[in-house]
Amino acid sequence: MRSAFVTMVVAGLMSGPALADQDGAALFEAHCAACHSSGGVGTPGFAPALDRPEFWQDLGEDAAPYLTGVMVKGFAAPITVRGERFMGMVMPGVNGASAEELAQIGNWVLADLGQVEQSITPEEVTAARDSDLTHADLKDMRPKTE
Secondary structure, eight states, X not given: OHHHHHHHHHHHHHOOGGGTTSOHHHHHHHHTXXXXXXXXXXXXXXXXXXXXXXXXXXXXXXXXXXHHHHXXXXXOSEEEETTEEEEOOOBOOOOSOOHHHHHHHHHHIIIIISOOOOXXXXXXXXXXXHSOOOHXXXXXXXXXXX
């Protein structure tokens, strides 16, 4: 059963250019929902919920750069979300998605799940991919309230 789940995760991460014309929600379903579940509600003990406006709002001006960094660099650090401890399982960067697709995903997460008025451009995704941003940098961006 675990191998089937891993296969599903890898398939979601490897989905490619055929998704270019889909909107952010559909792209999220294709690239992210295998772990974060449909609608970003999370998977207990595995991947935190992303439908947490309080988190995105507490990030302030770092919401878009943080999300962009996580999408392209991945994330691996112990975190606590709504009282549930996630022990730092490695979330890989999203492979197989163009900068435009990741911007669409990010903009959907920020607007619909995060209820923040920030956006991500494809150029910002490309810049983040080319940066030396680390998981420690991303962890430091997180609000201390979680």
